[in-house]
Amino acid sequence: MADRYEPSSFEAKWRQRWEEAELFSTRIEADKPKFYGMDFFPYPSGAGLSVGHCRNFVPTDVICRMKVMQGFNVLHPMGFDAFGLPAENEAIKRKTHPAPMIEQYAATYRRQMELIGISYDWDRSFSSSDPSYYKWTQWIFEILFKRGLAYRRMAAVNWDPVDMTVLADEEVIAGRAERSGALVEKKYIPQWFFKITDYAQQLIDDLDTVDWPEGIKNQQRNWIGRSEGVQFTIQIAGGTAGEYDAAENGFEVRRQERSLSFDVFTTRIDTVFGMTFCVLAPEHAIVEHIIASVDPEREEAIKAYQLHAKTLSDTDRQATNREKTGVFTGAYAINPANGKRVPIYLADYVLATYGTGAIMAVPGHDQRDFDFATKFGIDVIQVIAPVVHVTQPTPMTEPIEAKDGFLVNSGEYDGMPVAEAQKALGEWVEALDIGQRKIQYKLRDWLISRQRYWGCPIPVIHTKDGEMQLVSADCLPVELPQVDNYEPTGDGTSPLAHIPDFVNTTDLDGRLGQRETDTMGGFACSSWYFLRFCDPHNPAEAWDPQFANYWMPVDCYVGGAEHAVMHLLYARFWTKVLFDEGLVNVREPFQRLENQGQVLGYTPYRRPRADENLDLGTEGILITPAEAKELPEEDVFWRWARMSKSKGNVVTPDEAVGEYGADSLRMYLLFVAPFNADVEWKNEGMSSMGKFLSRIFRFIDEIKANYNPTWKDAIDFETLEGAAKDVRRATHQTIRDVSADIERFSFNTYVSWLMKYMNTLQDAMTKLKPAEDRAAALVLSEAADTMVMLLGPGAPHSSDELWSTLGHDGFTFHQRWPRFVEKLAAADVVTVAVQVNGKLRDTIDFPAGSPNSELEKVALESKKVQTHLEGKTVRKVIVIPNKLVNIVAN
RNA sequence: GCCCGGGUGGUGGAAUGGUAGACACAGAGGACUUAAAAUCCUUUGACUGAAAGGUCGUGCGGGUUCGAGUCCCGCCCCGGGCACCA
Numbered sequence: 001m002a003d004r005y006e007p008s009s010f011e012a013k014w015r016q017r018w019e020e021a022e023l024f025s026t027r028i029e030a031d032k033p034k035f036y037g038m039d040f041f042p043y044p045s046g047a048g049l050s051v052g053h054c055r056n057f058v059p060t061d062v063i064c065r066m067k068v069m070q071g072f073n074v075l076h077p078m079g080f081d082a083f084g085l086p087a088e089n090e091a092i093k094r095k096t097h098p099a100p101m102i103e104q105y106a107a108t109y110r111r112q113m114e115l116i117g118i119s120y121d122w123d124r125s126f127s128s129s130d131p132s133y134y135k136w137t138q139w140i141f142e143i144l145f146k147r148g149l150a151y152r153r154m155a156a157v158n159w160d161p162v163d164m165t166v167l168a169d170e171e172v173i174a175g176r177a178e179r180s181g182a183l184v185e186k187k188y189i190p191q192w193f194f195k196i197t198d199y200a201q202q203l204i205d206d207l208d209t210v211d212w213p214e215g216i217k218n219q220q221r222n223w224i225g226r227s228e229g230v231q232f233t234i235q236i237a238g239g240t241a242g243e244y245d246a247a248e249n250g251f252e253v254r255r256q257e258r259s260l261s262f263d264v265f266t267t268r269i270d271t272v273f274g275m276t277f278c279v280l281a282p283e284h285a286i287v288e289h290i291i292a293s294v295d296p297e298r299e300e301a302i303k304a305y306q307l308h309a310k311t312l313s314d315t316d317r318q319a320t321n322r323e324k325t326g327v328f329t330g331a332y333a334i335n336p337a338n339g340k341r342v343p344i345y346l347a348d349y350v351l352a353t354y355g356t357g358a359i360m361a362v363p364g365h366d367q368r369d370f371d372f373a374t375k376f377g378i379d380v381i382q383v384i385a386p387v388v389h390v391t392q393p394t395p396m397t398e399p400i401e402a403k404d405g406f407l408v409n410s411g412e413y414d415g416m417p418v419a420e421a422q423k424a425l426g427e428w429v430e431a432l433d434i435g436q437r438k439i440q441y442k443l444r445d446w447l448i449s450r451q452r453y454w455g456c457p458i459p460v461i462h463t464k465d466g467e468m469q470l471v472s473a474d475c476l477p478v479e480l481p482q483v484d485n486y487e488p489t490g491d492g493t494s495p496l497a498h499i500p501d502f503v504n505t506t507d508l509d510g511r512l513g514q515r516e517t518d519t520m521g522g523f524a525c526s527s528w529y530f531l532r533f534c535d536p537h538n539p540a541e542a543w544d545p546q547f548a549n550y551w552m553p554v555d556c557y558v559g560g561a562e563h564a565v566m567h568l569l570y571a572r573f574w575t576k577v578l579f580d581e582g583l584v585n586v587r588e589p590f591q592r593l594e595n596q597g598q599v600l601g602y603t604p605y606r607r608p609r610a611d612e613n614l615d616l617g618t619e620g621i622l623i624t625p626a627e628a629k630e631l632p633e634e635d636v637f638w639r640w641a642r643m644s645k646s647k648g649n650v651v652t653p654d655e656a657v658g659e660y661g662a663d664s665l666r667m668y669l670l671f672v673a674p675f676n677a678d679v680e681w682k683n684e685g686m687s688s689m690g691k692f693l694s695r696i697f698r699f700i701d702e703i704k705a706n707y708n709p710t711w712k713d714a715i716d717f718e719t720l721e722g723a724a725k726d727v728r729r730a731t732h733q734t735i736r737d738v739s740a741d742i743e744r745f746s747f748n749t750y751v752s753w754l755m756k757y758m759n760t761l762q763d764a765m766t767k768l769k770p771a772e773d774r775a776a777a778l779v780l781s782e783a784a785d786t787m788v789m790l791l792g793p794g795a796p797h798s799s800d801e802l803w804s805t806l807g808h809d810g811f812t813f814h815q816r817w818p819r820f821v822e823k824l825a826a827a828d829v830v831t832v833a834v835q836v837n838g839k840l841r842d843t844i845d846f847p848a849g850s851p852n853s854e855l856e857k858v859a860l861e862s863k864k865v866q867t868h869l870e871g872k873t874v875r876k877v878i879v880i881p882n883k884l885v886n887i888v889a890n
Numbered sequence: 891g892c893c894c895g896g897g898u899g900g901u902g903g904a905a906u907g908g909u910a911g912a913c914a915c916a917g918a919g920g921a922c923u924u925a926a927a928a929u930c931c932u933u934u935g936a937c938u939g940a941a942a943g944g945u946c947g948u949g950c951g952g953g954u955u956c957g958a959g960u961c962c963c964g965c966c967c968c969g970g971g972c973a974c975c976a
Contacts, residue, residue: 215894349974359976752913833909838957884908888956
């Protein structure tokens with residue numbers, strides 16, 4: 001046994017013993033409470049783990065280990081989010097198949113997680129691409145389908161006309177395909193959606209029931225984007241209708257007598273008198289009928305504009321500060337409030353995907369409408385004044401929001417406050433039967449179709465008659481066929497569509513049918529894995545409700561804030577559907593959520609050369625450290641950037657453990673900064689953790705000879721005094737503070753308390769003589785046990801090594817977490833601050849619990865206080881027991 | 891523009907409205923050593939002072955309070971997310 005921390009001499013040994021003892025197997029014991037701690041499902045990339053990943057896993061491990069020691073049944077699982085575009089693209093690049101590649105990457109992840117001593121129950125592990133897992137992803141798809149929550153409709157995809165393939169949003173950069181550089185087009189194909197919008201309100205409401213960071217909750221609320229307003233119908237003046245359907249591509253197009261009409265949604269019905277034009281999204285189906293009913297000369301311009309809008313990607317179209325563009329349709333709409341004819345334009349700033357795809361434009365009170373009106377020379381009318389009956393000089397130079405203003409130029413509504421007018425005009429719309437008040441959400445249905453190979457197949461058969469049938473449950477899973485070539489095909493369909501053995505099948509009636517060939521996006525697979533962890537190898541069910549009901553909800557879910565919206569919203573949605581189906585007993589999957597900060601690596605960039613044609617604002621081009629060395633110093637600058645293999649700034653756990661030890665790495669990750677703060681990573685920090693651990697090893701080594709494992713029965717607290725009593729007090733204070741700080745995810749102070757405790761013990765060792773003094777030997781034995789136990793969650797290898805040094809068998813993991821005794825943690829002397837007029841003038845020691853009158857009396861007698869009271873009269877004395885006396889005088 | 895975080899010594903950071911700077915890192919000085927490493931001790935917010943002490947001090951300006959890093963109002967700066975959402 002060494003008197004210092006030498007990781008190479010014992011860390012691997014303990015990891016092996018843990019494995020042999022199956023230490024981390026999940027157990028359910030009847031009389032214990034449960035704790036479900038989980039990390040975000042990682043995608044196993046070929047780069048392996050960085051210390052950045054470890055910053056997620058280690059803290060979760062710390063709280064799970066403490067919970068085990070505190071007597072909880074703990075579920076602490078890990079699995080792999082293996083399906084998806086990155087895996088598929090990398091496999092294509094490496095000319096291999098994604099399945100074995102992912103398996104190999106996952107094995108590396110597991111090895112690295114084990115290397116840093118994370119207490120996962122690997123018996124429960126799986127990948128989302130395992131057929132035994134995605135069988136049940138398909139099964140849940142069928143539940144959604146049966147409940148009317150999975151449907152298929154035409155929708156736009158990003159189409160690369162050169163590579164002849166569908167692109168994910170992330171493969172489109174500034175409107176061009178990342179690989180081919182071609183201008184991306186929109187193409188309409190049938191796509192699968194989940195109807196998450198049915199749950200919009202519940203997804204907002206139930207945020208109040210979970211213990212999540214407020215910021216994440218707000219991001220979700222904003223994403224769902226509830227707004228209250230009025231939807232009403234606007235008539236097109238004098239337009240005659242051609243032949244058309246009632247609903248086209250999701251747009252309501254109605255024929256009323258001899259004219260056409262369309263619906264708009266507004267949150268500001270109070271401004272309806274200020275509507276001086278209308279705007280339709282270029283994709284709006286009514287445009288066809290307008291073309292038919294207006295001056296044919298305009299047709300060309302309208303169609304050209306529609307084509308222009310089509311070439312813009314969604315991201316591009318929503319780019320900031322774009323100049324407004326649009327085209328006049330030649331048609332006019334009737335403002336229902338005042339009967340005025342107003343022009344109808346097409347403009348891409350109106351989105352087909354939100355509201356009704358058409359707006360009433362009020363340039364006097366909306367920035368976008370104002371910009372558009374200014375450019376196209378349309379009237380701007382003020383209808384809201386900040387002060388009652390006071391209008392701005394015309395023409396208006398900027399739009400006025402004035403949510404608490406008063407109506408002007410609005411007929412009989414003039415002078416009415418905005419809030420009142422919204423109500424009155426809402427009622428007016430309803431009375432007129434042209435519309436109704438409505439709640440609108442920004443949230444859109446969740447598009448899950450991918451025209452890709454490496455995903456979970458959608459278990460649907462298209463029959464000869466064009467109907468859709470679910471694959472019967474006993475035929476699940478629909479397995480991905482093993483093929484050599486799974487690259488995207490040239491026609492936009494999934495590669496699966498070109499595998500006849502896969503496509504051709506029989507429907508439920510035994511007739512020939514064709515399988516659906518789209519696969520599900522990865523977010524589907526990660527929307528229920530926390531349920532499978534409860535019962536991971538069940539061949540007959542997705543999970544046995546007995547287990548899911550026991551473990552759910554996840555008590556503590558830990559991962560990066562980048563998943564604040566999508567993943568967390570989708571998982572919440574599936575859980576709610578499964579609740580409604582009676583398959584789970586919780587409405588929310590994750591009771592508590594914590595987001596770790598990022599780990600940043602020091603990263604070199606090259607300054608752009610003058611002749612380089614770059615996007616505006618590009619300050620530097622990422623280079624490797626090797627390249628940085630070759631360039632002249634003035635051309636290179638360094639920045640902190642998120643660790644990633646492509647940036648060449650990664651520190652791997654292998655390097656860190658090799659040089660400093662697993663426990664040093666773990667403790668440094670905990671100590672370096674608050675859990676949710678970003679960290680600028682410096683390897684040297686780990687060496688100070690090694691020093692700290694060495695001090696503990698030395699202390700245990702020194703006390704070993706006089707260690708008495710039966711201290712608990714032998715200590716007589718009442719007779720303790722001096723340094724021995726101080727040690728015992730520090731022991732119980734440390735237990736109290738460490739336990740509370742791990743619970744509240746304050747891991748940096750967890751480590752500080754241990755350091756402070758170590759300082760106390762080291763100091764005590766110089767004063768106490770445990771060899772001669774029985775009481776000293778006993779309190780130091782208690783301290784040794786306590787230090788080793790409290791160290792366990794953070795530095796488990798060292799903890800077990802020290803535990804065995806003290807002569808014990810087994811693992812600290814199975815020991816009882818120390819409990820503090822309030823009486824023993826309480827100080828018997830307190831230092832009281834004495835202030836005069838709020839300024840500190842003296843500090844005085846008192847026995848703890850001294851009465852206020854005593855504090856006041858002694859404080860007033862203090863010489864230092866007297867000096868500051870000279871020539872003044874005491875007006876008031878504030879006394880905070882055991883803390884402070886503030887004398888107010890003038 | 892909106893939403894969410896932040897702004898505290900040379901550095902990372904600590905602080906239920908109650909002694910700002912815990913715990914570390916780095917620095918300085920010292921002990922041990924032939925030397926180095928390791929370890930230990932002292933010291934380290936700024937200004938002032940021989941010292942005792944005093945004054946200032948948590949991005950800026952106000953406010954509430956006996957008392958503000960902490961609460962309120964108005965700004966500035968940094969980071970992240972979302973964004974033409976009618």
